[in-house]
Amino acid sequence: MKNLNKIIFLILGVIFSFALSVNSARAACNWNSLRASTNFWDSCKGKYAVNGYIVFKTGSCLKYQWTVNGNKAGNNYIMSYPVTSNGTYTICVKVSDTCNKCDTTYCTTRSFTCISNCNWSTRKPSFYFIDSCVGFNNTYSLNSYIGFNYSKSTCFKYNWTVNASNAGTSQILNYIITKNGTYSVCLKVTDTCNKCDTTFCSTRKVTCIKGTCNWKAMNASTNFWDSCSGKRNSLNGYVVFKTGKCLSYQWTVNGKKAGTNYILNYPITTNGSYTICVKVTDSCNNCDTTYCYTKYISCISGGKCNWKSKKPQLYFWDSCTFSKSLVGWIDFNSSSCLSYKWTVNGVPAGTSGYMTYSLTKNGTYSVCVKVIDSCNNCDTTYCANKTITCIKSSTCNWKSRKPTFHTFDSCDTRGNSSYVGGWVTFNYSNKNCFKYECTVNGKITSLGFYTNKTVTSNGSYVVCIKVTDTCNNCDTTFCSTRYINCMSTKKCNWKSKKPAIYFWDSCQKYQTLNGYIDFGTSSCLLYQWTINGKVVNNYAYMSYNITQNGTYTMCVKVMDTCNNCDTTYCSTKVVTCFKTNICNWKSRKPTFLTYDSCNIKNNEIWITGWVSFNYSKSSCLKYQWTMNGKNLNNSYHTTNLFRSNGNYTLCLKVTDTCNNCDTTFCSNFKINCLTSEVSQLNSADKLLKIYPNPTAGLLNLDWLGGTTTYYITNMSGQILQSGSLENGNNTVDLNKYSNGLYLFRINNGTTIISEKISVQKR
Numbered sequence: 001m002k003n004l005n006k007i008i009f010l011i012l013g014v015i016f017s018f019a020l021s022v023n024s025a026r027a028a029c030n031w032n033s034l035r036a037s038t039n040f041w042d043s044c045k046g047k048y049a050v051n052g053y054i055v056f057k058t059g060s061c062l063k064y065q066w067t068v069n070g071n072k073a074g075n076n077y078i079m080s081y082p083v084t085s086n087g088t089y090t091i092c093v094k095v096s097d098t099c100n101k102c103d104t105t106y107c108t109t110r111s112f113t114c115i116s117n118c119n120w121s122t123r124k125p126s127f128y129f130i131d132s133c134v135g136f137n138n139t140y141s142l143n144s145y146i147g148f149n150y151s152k153s154t155c156f157k158y159n160w161t162v163n164a165s166n167a168g169t170s171q172i173l174n175y176i177i178t179k180n181g182t183y184s185v186c187l188k189v190t191d192t193c194n195k196c197d198t199t200f201c202s203t204r205k206v207t208c209i210k211g212t213c214n215w216k217a218m219n220a221s222t223n224f225w226d227s228c229s230g231k232r233n234s235l236n237g238y239v240v241f242k243t244g245k246c247l248s249y250q251w252t253v254n255g256k257k258a259g260t261n262y263i264l265n266y267p268i269t270t271n272g273s274y275t276i277c278v279k280v281t282d283s284c285n286n287c288d289t290t291y292c293y294t295k296y297i298s299c300i301s302g303g304k305c306n307w308k309s310k311k312p313q314l315y316f317w318d319s320c321t322f323s324k325s326l327v328g329w330i331d332f333n334s335s336s337c338l339s340y341k342w343t344v345n346g347v348p349a350g351t352s353g354y355m356t357y358s359l360t361k362n363g364t365y366s367v368c369v370k371v372i373d374s375c376n377n378c379d380t381t382y383c384a385n386k387t388i389t390c391i392k393s394s395t396c397n398w399k400s401r402k403p404t405f406h407t408f409d410s411c412d413t414r415g416n417s418s419y420v421g422g423w424v425t426f427n428y429s430n431k432n433c434f435k436y437e438c439t440v441n442g443k444i445t446s447l448g449f450y451t452n453k454t455v456t457s458n459g460s461y462v463v464c465i466k467v468t469d470t471c472n473n474c475d476t477t478f479c480s481t482r483y484i485n486c487m488s489t490k491k492c493n494w495k496s497k498k499p500a501i502y503f504w505d506s507c508q509k510y511q512t513l514n515g516y517i518d519f520g521t522s523s524c525l526l527y528q529w530t531i532n533g534k535v536v537n538n539y540a541y542m543s544y545n546i547t548q549n550g551t552y553t554m555c556v557k558v559m560d561t562c563n564n565c566d567t568t569y570c571s572t573k574v575v576t577c578f579k580t581n582i583c584n585w586k587s588r589k590p591t592f593l594t595y596d597s598c599n600i601k602n603n604e605i606w607i608t609g610w611v612s613f614n615y616s617k618s619s620c621l622k623y624q625w626t627m628n629g630k631n632l633n634n635s636y637h638t639t640n641l642f643r644s645n646g647n648y649t650l651c652l653k654v655t656d657t658c659n660n661c662d663t664t665f666c667s668n669f670k671i672n673c674l675t676s677e678v679s680q681l682n683s684a685d686k687l688l689k690i691y692p693n694p695t696a697g698l699l700n701l702d703w704l705g706g707t708t709t710y711y712i713t714n715m716s717g718q719i720l721q722s723g724s725l726e727n728g729n730n731t732v733d734l735n736k737y738s739n740g741l742y743l744f745r746i747n748n749g750t751t752i753i754s755e756k757i758s759v760q761k762r
Contacts, residue, residue: 029102031095034058038106039687040091041706043080044114050089051727053078053704054106061099067092078704080727086115118196124149129185129202140209141446144173146187146200155193161186163535165528174421174452179533180209180286213287215280218243224276224293226268238263239278239291246284252277271297272381273368298380305378307371316367316384318359324391328355330369330382337375343368361473362388396474398467402427405478407463411486420482421452422463433471439464458485492565494558501569503554505546506735507577514736515542515554517569524562530555549575583661585654589614592665594650598673605671609650610637620658626651629729630700645672687751690744694758697735699744703727711745712737712757734759 035057043049050068054077066073066081068091073081083089089110096103129144142162160167160175162185167175177183186201219242226235235253239262251258251266254275258266268274277292298307313331328342330353341348342355345366349357355369368383407422420440437444438451441462445451455461461482468475501517515529517540528535529542532553536544546552555570594609609625625632628649632638642648651666689702701710703725712721712734720742723732734742737759746753 029097029100029104031104036095036106038093038108039705040108040110042110042112042114043707044112048084048112048115049080049082050091050110050112051078051080051706052091052093052108054093054095061097063096063098065094065096067094078727083112084115086113088112118191118194118198120198125189125200127187127200127202129204140177140206141452142173142175142177142183142185142204142206143448143450144185144187144202146171146189152193155191157190157192159188159190161188165535165538172450174450176452176454177206178209180207181205181534209286213282213285213289215289220280220291222278222291222293224295226295226297233268233297235266235268235274235276235295235297236264237276237278237293239280246282248281248283250279250281252279268297270379272370273297273383296383305373305376305380307380312371312382314369314382316386318386318388318390324359326355326357326359326365326367326386326388328367328369329353330371332371337373339372339374341370341372343370359388359391362391364388396469396472396476398476403467403478405465405480407480407482409461409482409484411484418456418484418486419452419454420461420463420484421450422465422478422480423450424465424467424478425449426467430471433469435468435470437466437468439466455484459483492560492563492567494567499558499569501556503571503573504736505552505573505575505577506733507575511546511575511577513542513544513546513552513554513573513575515556515571516540517556517558519558524560526559526561528557528559530557546575549577551575583656583659583663585663590654590665592652592667594667594669596669596671598671605642605673606639607642607648607650607669608637608639609652609667611652611654611665612636617658620656622655622657624653624655626653631698642671647671688746688753688755690755690757693755694760695734696761697733697759699732699734699757701725701730701732703730705746705748705751708746708748708751713743713745715741715743717743 036054037057038052038054040050040052043051052066054064056062064075064077066075066079068081068089070090073079073091079091079093081089081091089112090107091110092105092107094103094105126147127144128146129142144160146158148156158169158171160169160173162175162183164184167173167185173185173187175185183204183206184201185204186199188197188199190197220239221241222237222239224235224237226233237251239249241247247262249260249262251260251264253266258264258276264276264278266276274295274297275292276295277290279288279290281288310332313329315327315329317327318325326344328350330340332338340351340353342350342357343366344357349355349367355367357365357367359365364385364387366383366385368381370379370381372379403424403426405422405424407420409418409420411418422438424436426434434449436447436449438446438448439462440451440453442464445453449465451463451465461484462479463482464477464479466475466477497519499517499519501515503513503515506512506514513531517527519525527538527540529537529539529544531544536542542554542556544554552573552575553570554573555568557566557568559566591612592609593611594607596608597606607627611623613621615621621636623634623636625634625638627640632640638650638652648669648671649666650669651664653662653664655662687703687705691700693699704727705725706727708725710723710725710732711719712732713719720737721732725746734757739759739761742757742759744753744755744757
């Protein structure tokens with residue numbers, strides 16, 4: 001029994017000693033001495049998320065477990081957790097020291113309120129879009145309207161844009177256009193009561209706008225004739241110009257395509273009336289004109305017919321007293337074997353010797369009868385034109401339809417956009433019969449119930465809308481006079497403003513066209529940049545991405561809204577830096593080798609790459625190695641040292657400078673052989689890493705402080721460039737700056753960083 005007691009006490013002593021050693025190990029963690037740095041924030045732009053990170057100045061063997069409202073959210077030192085609704089989120093990170101077998105937890109609470117609570121679909125939006133391509137008086141427009149089935153629509157504000165330029169702030173859009181192209185029309189609707197918004201967009205491709213050609217000055221010479229000799233019966237014509245370029249031709253005979261040369265030779269096989277037309281298009285000035293001529297052919301023999309000997313009696317007349325009709329009658333001495341086909345303006349109208357055709361409106365009518373002799377296999381055609389003016393319009397009671405006619409004008413000279421317009425509506429059920437014609441000072445501006453015309457000078461403007469009831473054949477016109485006197489007549493002396501303007505292109509990593517203009521003061525000035533006629537932005541600085549070689553005309557239009565004047569500066573750039581791959585790399589038998597080597601003792605890894613070609617002109621080849629997108633060296637081989645586990649992509653871009661082409665080889669590595677990772681946060685505040693510094697043009701930034709804005713300034717503090725930083729790796733292009741020192745700055749209210757950057761180009 002005594003021996004048993006000794007054994008029990010011995011076992012209890014061992015257990016007690018082990019417990020003391022465990023407690024002693026856990027007590028070995030001094031989290032305060034590790035000097036933890038934490039940050040928690042939320043992201044309310046684009047992707048909604050709550051975020052956090054934690055780093056330690058000292059310590060190893062650390063593992064992390066993040067939770068958001070108790071849900072697992074990640075096991076890295078940095079965390080981003082997407083959210084879909086507003087609310088309170090408790091963010092915690094549990095840090096475990098696996099070497100000393102202890103842990104601690106850091107928590108914070110974030111209130112998320114930026115997610116919109118509007119249900120736009122329940123408001124039943126109606127979005128309408130039309131374009132006006134009639135083009136009377138060279139006036140064309142994009143038109144749109146939006147409505148909602150929603151009682152609180154007074155909370156709504158509207159902002160229209162056309163190709164990203166502001167176009168209006170009402171429910172109705174009427175945007176004047178002057179040239180063909182693709183137009184992106186968007187409307188942003190903001191609910192100011194519920195603090196949310198939505199956007200509706202539509203794209204319209206306009207091709208109907210024509211330029212103005214002076215065809216008379218081109219001295220056209222035309223001729224039309226027929227050939228009725230032998231077996232070659234044909235219609236012929238030609239059109240030539242003493243001046244003019246870029247011309248193309250389209251011939252038609254009775255509406256059918258007949259040729260695309262300046263000369264026509266069209267074979268025919270039957271007698272009849274032939275309308276010959278040639279449409280001439282000037283592709284340089286985007287306009288066209290048409291020349292037509294009608295020929296009556298009777299020389300083609302279809303058998304043994306002698307129509308003259310048949311002594312036809314033919315009568316055409318119109319009846320404008322009771323039946324309002326066109327009448328035709330034909331008779332021959334003998335009707336044996338004869339059949340008839342009557343037409344009015346090409347429309348079939350009867351098949352007997354007598355024809356009557358009812359009329360509903362005045363106009364010119366071409367009446368023809370084709371006579372066919374089936375016995376002798378021949379035919380002939382007789383035609384006549386009749387002009388009808390006797391059909392009277394009926395009388396409409398417009399007053400009973402309760403018309404509402406309204407006109408308006410805008411004299412906002414700050415935007416240099418004065419205009420006059422008007423609209424008309426009726427309390428009438430059968431408005432589908434209505435056609436509209438809007439005019440300003442007698443010139444047609446639109447064919448809808450609404451018009452809005454921009455004006456550029458003071459004066460008197462008569463706005464009229466003509467309404468035609470096509471069902472009852474009557475019309476009426478509403479007119480009103482608007483007086484404009486708010487347009488400024490001041491002139492601008494642009495030379496005295498001494499503008500500084502620069503145009504350049506960037507053909508390195510980012511292929512862009514760039515422009516900058518400065519007048520020393522931006523008071524009253526507005527800007528509009530265009531590339532080859534396409535509007536790209538409305539700022540003093542412009543950067544435009546390009547994807548192919550070519551000639552680019554960059555222009556900036558500067559508008560002085562105080563003095564109501566403008567000027568335009570342009571520059572043409574020829575881009576040739578895009579490369580065309582014409583090399584057969586496979587035939588050069590490339591050998592691309594990569595491998596890694598883990599040195600756990602020194603906590604480091606070497607990643608190596610090598611390439612060779614069976615190619616005689618290897619002196620033409622240039623090399624560029626990259627690791628995870630960051631430049632390494634320019635040799636045919638590379639060896640690089642790394643001190644952290646992770647995923648690595650090693651790539652080599654090989655450029656043949658003689659043939660102007662390139663190819664890229666890549667290899668992926670997943671490294672997990674190192675016992676611990678080394679933090680890459682090298683800046684003083686643990687948030688930013690900048691490299692390389694000095695730089696030849698491209699600057700890499702590893703940032704962990706959430707979305708923020710950066711600034712590049714000169715040493716005098718003048719801002720040269722700004723942009724947005726996101727969590728992770730960012731690249732800033734400094735190629736356009738000359739050698740010297742610059743400042744990289746961040747000041748978002750909670751974090752202030754200022755780093756000197758040295759630009760040193762070769």
